[in-house]
Structures are given as C-alpha cells and as structure tokens.
Amino acid sequence: MKGGGLREPAERIFVKEATMSKVFKVLVLCTGNSARSILGEALFNHLGAGRIKAYSAGSKPAGTVNPVALETLAQHGVPVTDARSKSWDEFAARSAPTLDFIFTVCGNAAEEACPVWPGHPATAHWGIPDPAQVEPLAARREAFEEAYHSLEKRIRAFLALPLETMTAQESVLAARRIHTGT
Numbered sequence: 779m780k781g782g783g784l785r786e787p788a789e790r791i792f793v794k795e796a797t798m799s800k801v802f803k804v805l806v807l808c809t810g811n812s813a814r815s816i817l818g819e820a821l822f823n824h825l826g827a828g829r830i831k832a833y834s835a836g837s838k839p840a841g842t843v844n845p846v847a848l849e850t851l852a853q854h855g856v857p858v859t860d861a862r863s864k865s866w867d868e869f870a871a872r873s874a875p876t877l878d879f880i881f882t883v884c885g886n887a888a889e890e891a892c893p894v895w896p897g898h899p900a901t902a903h904w905g906i907p908d909p910a911q912v913e914p915l916a917a918r919r920e921a922f923e924e925a926y927h928s929l930e931k932r933i934r935a936f937l938a939l940p941l942e943t944m945t946a947q948e949s950v951l952a953a954r955r956i957h958t959g960t
Contacts, residue, residue, distance in 0.1 A: 802878040802941060804832040805899070811836025811863045813844045813910040814883040817851065817926055821933050824856045829937070833875070835866040844910050850922040870895060879949065883929070884908060900946040902953035904932055932956050 804826075806818035815834035822832030840863045851858050868874060870893030877899040883906045906928050909921035935956045941949060 799829070800942060801828065802826075802830050803875050803899075804830055805866075805869055805877050805880045805895075806832060806834045807836065807866060807880060807882045808834070808884040809837050810840035810910075811865075812840040812842060813847045813908065813922070814906050814925055814929070816843050816847045816858075816861055816863075817922075818881065818883055818929050818933070820851050820856050820858050820861070821926075821929055825930070825933050825937055831875070833869065833877075835864050835869055837866055839863040839865050846909070846915075846918055846922045850919070850926050854926065866893060869893075872896065879953070881953070900950045900953075902950055902957065904929070904953070904957045 804822050806815040806822065808815035811834055815836060819832045819834035822830045826832065843861045843863055848858060848861065869877065874896060876897040877895055878897075880895065880899050880901045882901070882903045885905055906925050907921070909918060909925045912918040912921040936953060939949065939952050944952070
C-alpha cells in the first residue's frame with residue numbers, strides 16, 4: 779500500500795462505528811403493565827433494531843401479561859422475550875439502567891406521582907385507550923390491533939428523529955407532536 783499507512787478492513791470500521799453509537803434506553807409506563815406498555819416495549823425493541831433498549835413497567839402491576847397482547851405481537855412477527863408485568867420501582871432504584879426517555883401510554887400513569895428517575899429522562903405522554911377492558915373477546919382483539927397500530931405509528935415516527943443530535947427538550951416536543959399528529 780502506498781503511503782505506508784495501514785488501513786482497517788471496511789467490516790471492522792463498520793463494527794467499531796456501530797458499537798460506539800449510543801443505545802437509547804426507553805421505559806414505557808402504564809398502570810398495570812400488562813397490555814399497552816408491553817406492546818410498546820416490544821415494538822421499541824423490535825423497530826429500534828439495537829438503537830433502542832426498551833423496558834416496561836407499571837405503577838400497580840397486574841402481575842401477568844395479557845395473553846391478547848402476546849397474541850397480537852406474535853401475529854405481527856414482533857419477538858417478545860422475558861415479558862413480565864413489573865413495578866416501576868425497579869427502574870427508580872440506584873441499580874436501574876439510566877433511562878433516556880419515558881413514555882406513559884395510559885392516562886392513569888400519566889397523572890400519578892412518579893418516582894424520581896435516575897438521570898432525569900425526557901418524558902412524554904402517548905395516551906392509548908385500554909384494549910384489555912374491551913368485551914367480548916373478538917372486540918378486545920380488535921382493540922389490541924388498534925393499540926398496536928397506534929403505537930407502531932408513533933414509535934416509527936420517533937425513531938425517524940435524529941435523536942443523537944437532539945436535546946432532551948427537542949425530543950420531548952417532537953414526541954408530543956407525534957402524539958397529537960401535528
């Protein structure tokens with residue numbers, strides 16, 4: 779090679795750049811952490827393709843994940859690993875991951891007094907009607923589909939943002955615009 783310099787193979791350069799980029803940590807909150815927040819966690823992880831590490835939690839966790847939430851995700855080919863209904867207290871502890879963004883997806887969780895989150899993440903509310911409360915079962919499945927598509931649309935729009943170059947305030951304003959559709 780002329781110039782005497784050593785060059786790294788392109789594959790190695792790509793791997794270095796990929797591993798050096800920031801992985802954003804997202805928490806999706808709902809009161810029971812059994813339906814909407816589970817959908818949000820799985821969608822953020824799936825669509826974020828390594829750029830996002832998402833978690834979900836609830837202020838009063840139901841203790842179980844709604845089976846129709848898991849069914850809906852499976853029908854769309856969204857992998858779910860270790861889905862469980864858990865308390866938001868896990869993410870307020872000192873040992874918790876430092877979060878970048880928190881999204882509430884139900885009105886109750888948005889209005890509750892939240893813990894003080896380590897790192898003071900940016901927060902936004904993306905209210906989605908609760909599909910778990912819909913009866914009969916066929917209507918509940920349709921409500922889960924609607925919740926899935928609403929979250930998917932918002933998450934795709936959020937992931938299209940240049941998060942790496944945005945301030946926390948800019949990302950919050952953008953997330954609120956995504957929610958309202960403006």
